[in-house]
Amino acid sequence: MNQIKPHIIFLMGVSGVGKSTIGSLLAETLNIPFFDGDDYHPEQNIQKMSQGKSLNDDDRFGWLQSLNQIAFEASQNKGCVMVCSALKESYREILSKNIEAYSKWIFLNGSFEQIKKRINNRSGHFMSSDLLQSQFDILEAPKYAINVDISLTPKKMVEVISKQLSEKSAFGLFGLGVMGKSLARNLASKGFDISLFNRHVDGQEEDVAKNFKDEFEELSTALAFDDVALFVNSLQKPRKVMLMVNAGKTVDGVIEDLLPFLENGDIIIDGGNSNFNDTKKRFDYLASKNIRFVGTGVSGGEEGALKGPSIMPGGDLEAYKEVQPYLETIAAKDANDLPCCTFIGTEGSGHFVKMVHNGIEYVEMQLLAEVFTILKAKGHNPDQIADILASWKATTNSYLLEITIDILRKKEGNDWLVNRIMDKAGNKGTGNWTTISSTQLGVPSTMITSALFARYTSFYKEERIEANRNFAPNNTPNLNFSAEELLEAYHFARLMNHYQGFKLIQEASLSNNWGLNLSELSRIWTNGCIIRSDFMMELVSIFKVSDNLLKNDEIIQRIKALKPSAQKVTSQCILNEVAAPNLIESISFLNSFSVANSSANLLQAQRDYFGAHTYQRNDDHTNKFYHTDWINN
Numbered sequence: 001m002n003q004i005k006p007h008i009i010f011l012m013g014v015s016g017v018g019k020s021t022i023g024s025l026l027a028e029t030l031n032i033p034f035f036d037g038d039d040y041h042p043e044q045n046i047q048k049m050s051q052g053k054s055l056n057d058d059d060r061f062g063w064l065q066s067l068n069q070i071a072f073e074a075s076q077n078k079g080c081v082m083v084c085s086a087l088k089e090s091y092r093e094i095l096s097k098n099i100e101a102y103s104k105w106i107f108l109n110g111s112f113e114q115i116k117k118r119i120n121n122r123s124g125h126f127m128s129s130d131l132l133q134s135q136f137d138i139l140e141a142p143k144y145a146i147n148v149d150i151s152l153t154p155k156k157m158v159e160v161i162s163k164q165l166s167e168k169s170a171f172g173l174f175g176l177g178v179m180g181k182s183l184a185r186n187l188a189s190k191g192f193d194i195s196l197f198n199r200h201v202d203g204q205e206e207d208v209a210k211n212f213k214d215e216f217e218e219l220s221t222a223l224a225f226d227d228v229a230l231f232v233n234s235l236q237k238p239r240k241v242m243l244m245v246n247a248g249k250t251v252d253g254v255i256e257d258l259l260p261f262l263e264n265g266d267i268i269i270d271g272g273n274s275n276f277n278d279t280k281k282r283f284d285y286l287a288s289k290n291i292r293f294v295g296t297g298v299s300g301g302e303e304g305a306l307k308g309p310s311i312m313p314g315g316d317l318e319a320y321k322e323v324q325p326y327l328e329t330i331a332a333k334d335a336n337d338l339p340c341c342t343f344i345g346t347e348g349s350g351h352f353v354k355m356v357h358n359g360i361e362y363v364e365m366q367l368l369a370e371v372f373t374i375l376k377a378k379g380h381n382p383d384q385i386a387d388i389l390a391s392w393k394a395t396t397n398s399y400l401l402e403i404t405i406d407i408l409r410k411k412e413g414n415d416w417l418v419n420r421i422m423d424k425a426g427n428k429g430t431g432n433w434t435t436i437s438s439t440q441l442g443v444p445s446t447m448i449t450s451a452l453f454a455r456y457t458s459f460y461k462e463e464r465i466e467a468n469r470n471f472a473p474n475n476t477p478n479l480n481f482s483a484e485e486l487l488e489a490y491h492f493a494r495l496m497n498h499y500q501g502f503k504l505i506q507e508a509s510l511s512n513n514w515g516l517n518l519s520e521l522s523r524i525w526t527n528g529c530i531i532r533s534d535f536m537m538e539l540v541s542i543f544k545v546s547d548n549l550l551k552n553d554e555i556i557q558r559i560k561a562l563k564p565s566a567q568k569v570t571s572q573c574i575l576n577e578v579a580a581p582n583l584i585e586s587i588s589f590l591n592s593f594s595v596a597n598s599s600a601n602l603l604q605a606q607r608d609y610f611g612a613h614t615y616q617r618n619d620d621h622t623n624k625f626y627h628t629d630w631i632n633n
C-alpha cells in the first residue's frame with residue numbers, strides 16, 4: 001500500500017551507487033512512476049558521451065530542464081521516483097524548480113572504495129578510478145537529503161527510505177498563536193509536509209495543535225503535537241524548527257525545551273520579533289551545541305503570514321540555504337514575481353532590519369494618526385476623513401493608508417468604532433529597541449523616537465485629562481490650510497521617515513560589517529510587510545543609484561516642493577495647539593539638519609568651560625583640540 005503523498009522523490013548520488021536499482025524498487029513499492037534521468041538525454045549528449053567525452057554544465061542544462069518538466073507533470077498526478085546523479089546544488093535547483101514543496105531528496109551515500117569495488121564487480125562494467133574520483137570531486141552532498149547508506153541490502157534501503165518519507169515531516173512549526181497559525185496554513189497550502197506544536201497547559205492550552213489541524217483542510221496531512229520529543233522526532237533530519245513564540249525569555253525557554261531532542265546540524269529558525277542582540281547570543285550559544293540558527297524577521301501580520309509575508313532572515317548562511325525553499329515559497333512576491341525574502345546577513349542582522357522596519361512602521365502609523373487628529377480638528381467626521389484619505393491613494397498609497405481608511409469607516413451602531421477605542425497605544429518593544437540602537441550608534445532617528453514617545457505620552461491618560469483641564473485652549477482651532485497642503489506635509493514627513501530609517505540601517509551595517517543592500521531591503525518591503533507602499537517601490541531603484549535620500553536629486557526636488565506645506569501645516573498646528581509631534585519633528589529635523597553652521601559651537605564652548613572637554617577650531621584643519629581658560633584673561 002502506498003502511504004506516501006504524491007511527492008517527487010529524487011534519488012541522487014555518484015555513478016555506480018545503485019540509483020537505478022533502488023529507484024525502480026522504490027517506485028514499485030510505492031506504486032508510482034519511475035524515471036531514470038539517463039534515459040532522457042538529448043541526442044547530442046548521447047553522441048558526446050558515446051565518443052567518451054564528458055558533459056559540461058551547458059550540455060546538462062536543457063536535459064535537467066526536461067527532467068524538471070517531467071517531474072512537474074508528475075507532481076500534478078501521482079508523483080514519481082526520478083533518478084539523476086544531481087551532484088551539484090545548481091543541478092538540483094533546476095530539477096526541483098517550481099516543485100520545491102513536492103521534492104524529496106534521497107542521497108545514496110557510499111565511500112569511493114566501496115563504489116569502485118561494486119562497479120568493477122559488475123560483469124561487463126569498468127569505471128576508471130579517475131572518472132569516479134572526478135564525480136566525488138564535484139559532489140556537493142545535500143544536508144537536507146535523506147541520507148541512505150549503500151551497504152544495506154536494496155530491500156532494507158527501500159524500507160528505510162519509505163519509513164522516512166511516510167512518517168517524517170520536512171518542517172516543524174513551534175507556537176500556534178496569531179502568526180504561527182497563519183504561517184502553518186501558508187506552508188501546508190504550498191504542499192510542504194509540516195509538523196505542528198503548541199504547548200499543553202492544563203485547563204488552558206489543551207490540544208491546540210490537534211484542534212487547529214482539524215479546523216483546516218490544508219492541514220489534513222500535517223502532524224500535530226503537544227509533546228516536544230514526539231514533535232522533534234517527527235521531523236526529517238537535519239530538522240528544521242521554526243519558532244513563532246513571544247520574544248524574550250520565552251524563546252530561550254523554548255530553545256532549552258528543544259535542545260535535549262535535537263542533534264548536530266539541526267536548524268532552529270526564530271521567526272518572532274526578537275531583539276537582534278539576543279539573536280547574536282543565541283546564535284553563538286547554539287553554535288557551541290552544534291545547532292544551526294537563523295534569526296528571521298517576519299512582517300505582514302496575521303493576513304500577511306497566511307498569504308505571503310516579507311521575510312528577513314539572518315545568521316547562518318549555510319543553514320539559511322537549507323530553509324530557503326520553505327521561506328521563499330511562502331513569502332510574498334514582488335512586482336517581478338521574486339520572493340520578498342532575502343538573506344540579510346550574519347549575526348542578528350535579520351532581526352535588526354525587522355526592528356527598524358517596525359520603527360519606520362511606528363512613524364507611518366503615527367503620521368496617519370496625526371492627520372486624523374488634524375482633520376478632526378478641522379471638523380470632519382471619520383467617514384469624511386476616510387474619503388479624504390482615499391483621495392490620497394493616487395499620490396501616496398500604502399498598506400497603512402488603506403487599512404486606516406477601512407478602520408475609519410467601521411461603525412458600531414450609530415457611532416464610529418474608532419471613537420470607542422481607548423486612546424492608549426501599546427507596544428511590544430521594537431520601537432524602543434530602535435531608539436536605543438539609534439542612540440547607541442549616534443544616529444539622529446528623531447522621527448522614530450518621536451513616534452515612540454507619542455505612544456508613551458498616550459499612556460498617561462489620567463495625567464493628560466488633568467493637563468487638558470489646566471492647559472487646553474478655550475477657543476476651537478482655526479487651522480488655515482487645505483487638505484492638499486496637509487497631504488503634502490504628510491508626504492514630506494514620510495520622506496524624512498524613510499530617510500532616517502534607512503540611514504539607521506546603513507550606519508548599523510557599516511558599524512557591524514553586515515554589508516546590507518538598501519535597494520534589496522526596500523525590494524523585500526514592497527510586498528507582504530506592513531510598511532509596503534508605492535514609495536517603497538520607488539526606493540528600490542533610487543537606492544540603486546544613491547544610498548542617501550537627502551543627496552538624491554529627485555528626492556531633493558520633492559522635498560523642496562513639499563517643504564512650504566510642511567512649514568505651514570506644522571506652524572498652524574503649533575499656533576492652534578493641535579498635537580502633531582511627528583509632523584512637527586519632520587520639519588524640525590530638516591531645519592536642524594540643513595544648518596551649515598550650527599549652534600553646536602556654543603555647546604562645545606560650554607563643555608570646555610565647565611569640564612575642559614576641549615574643542616576644535618573651524619580655522620584650523622589639523623584636527624587639533626584646544627582648551628581655553630575662560631575665566632582668566
Ligand SMILES: NC(=O)C1=CN([C@@H]2O[C@H](COP(=O)(O)OP(=O)(O)OC[C@H]3O[C@@H](n4cnc5c(N)ncnc54)[C@H](OP(=O)(O)O)[C@@H]3O)[C@@H](O)[C@H]2O)C=CC1
Pocket residue numbers: 174175176177178179180198199201205208244245246247250253254271272273274298299300301302428
Ligand atoms: N502579531 C503580529 O502581527 C506579528 C507578530 N510577530 C512576532 O511573532 C511572534 C509571535 O507573535 P504572535 O503569533 O502574534 O503571538 P501570540 O501571542 O499570538 O502567540 C504566541 C505563541 O507563543 C506560545 N508561547 C508563549 N509562551 C510560551 C512558552 N513559555 N512556551 C511555549 N510556547 C509559548 C503561545 O502558546 P500558547 O497559545 O499556549 O500561549 C503561542 O503559540 C512574536 O515575537 C511577535 O512579536 C511578528 C510579526 C507580526
Ligand SMILES: O=C(CO)[C@H](O)[C@H](O)COP(=O)(O)O
Pocket residue numbers: 273298299300301358361426427428429430431530
Ligand atoms: O512586527 C509587527 C508588524 O510588523 C507586529 O505587529 C508588532 O507587534 C508591532 O509592534 P507593536 O506591537 O510594538 O506595535
